[in-house]
Amino acid sequence: MRDRAWRRHIEEKVVLSRLRRLQNHRTWWHVEDANGYWLNNAILPDHIGTVTAHMYKTIKTKYKSHKNKYSPNKTNTRKNSCCWGRPGETPNTREFQTRELIKVKQEYGIK
Amino acid sequence: MELNDLILDNSADWSISGDMLHYKKYVKIPVCYIDTEEVVYVFLDNRIKRVVVKLVRKLLKMGKSFHFAYPDSSNPAGIFRYQNKVVYHYLQTYINSDFRSEFLKMDFDYIGNLVKWVQKEECFEVLKEVYDNLKLEVNKQSYQWTSGKKEYDYVEEIRDDYNSMWREIQINILL
Numbered sequence: 001m002r003d004r005a006w007r008r009h010i011e012e013k014v015v016l017s018r019l020r021r022l023q024n025h026r027t028w029w030h031v032e033d034a035n036g037y038w039l040n041n042a043i044l045p046d047h048i049g050t051v052t053a054h055m056y057k058t059i060k061t062k063y064k065s066h067k068n069k070y071s072p073n074k075t076n077t078r079k080n081s082c083c084w085g086r087p088g089e090t091p092n093t094r095e096f097q098t099r100e101l102i103k104v105k106q107e108y109g110i111k
Numbered sequence: 112m113e114l115n116d117l118i119l120d121n122s123a124d125w126s127i128s129g130d131m132l133h134y135k136k137y138v139k140i141p142v143c144y145i146d147t148e149e150v151v152y153v154f155l156d157n158r159i160k161r162v163v164v165k166l167v168r169k170l171l172k173m174g175k176s177f178h179f180a181y182p183d184s185s186n187p188a189g190i191f192r193y194q195n196k197v198v199y200h201y202l203q204t205y206i207n208s209d210f211r212s213e214f215l216k217m218d219f220d221y222i223g224n225l226v227k228w229v230q231k232e233e234c235f236e237v238l239k240e241v242y243d244n245l246k247l248e249v250n251k252q253s254y255q256w257t258s259g260k261k262e263y264d265y266v267e268e269i270r271d272d273y274n275s276m277w278r279e280i281q282i283n284i285l286l
Contacts (some may be wrong), residue, residue, distance in 0.1 A: 016137055034157040035182060035200070036207055045138050049158035 011058070018056040019047055112149060112175065117142075119165050131185060134162050141185040142166065143177075151177035154185060155204050164213045171219060178228045194234045198241045201225045206249060206269055222276060226283040235284075242277060249273045 023044050031042035034049035047056065105111040114132045118125045124135040133139040136159055143153045143166065153166055170177045181200035184193060204210050205221060214221045229238050249270055252261045263270065 012137060019137070035155075036157075036203060045140065045158075048137055048140075 014058075015056055016044075019044055022047055022052075022056055112145065112151075114143075114145060116173075117151070117166065117169070119162065119169065134159055141182070144185075149176075151175055152180045153177055154182045155179040155200060155210065156182045157204070157208050157210075158182075160209060160213075164210070164217075167214070167219065168217055171217065178224060194232060194237050195241060198225070198229070198234070198238050199245070201228075202241060202245050206245070206265065206273060211269075211272075220283075222279050223283050226280055230284070238280070242280075246273065 023042065029042075030038050030040060031046060032038050032050065033042065033046045039046055102111060114127050114130075117132055126133045126135065126139060128139070131144045132142045134142045140156060140159055141154055142156075142159065142162060143151055145151055151170060153163060153170070156163060167177075179197075179201060181196050183196070184190060201221075202225075211221070225238075229235055249265050251264050254260075255262050265273075
């Protein structure tokens, strides 16, 4: 289920939520759209492809050369960050279960 | 010709709603529409550069007549003074965006296309007015006291291209 298409879909959702927030903040500001026009009341599509793309897109920078794959269990979401320490250590997650399975397999000498 | 013929690939990003072809990039962005005279109007939008360039290449292959439109004209609110806006958008994207280099690569006569549209709409005065206004912006310069040199907002190549564009327009009109 969690293939490339799913990750792309989730990334789109994240970008759109950030765009919505950006749009709410800047309703009364003049915004330059991708075509070089200054707009008074910009709507959501006007922010796409602008110079300020780094504010809503997860991009590579010179400090960070890779882009993380989105995974709800690995990222530091509210669910994972409360009491289980590092993300990915929550027992009912896929990452935790695979680690456990590998340990069991190693005990029985399968892997 | 139908809008279905202009879809470039089999992805789910393409959709037709109303009389327009849309491409999805986070939201649905209008790509083109077909006029009653079977002329295709492509929106010259920087948000979907790659798609527009591919579509122009396809239209050139098909041998269909087409013109460009500014993105706001997909919206009924943006139709006011459309001749000024279309001419301004043609010239402005020629200066600023990467479309210029892409069209040069495929040997597409961009200015010839603009002149055809102007002749069709009979708005030569508008073209002259917009061209002169933009010329001031292109040749804008400032003196740098630290280096003691003049600095231009635009690169020399674009400035030369733009200043010689009027001659090209007149030749196109004569032909």
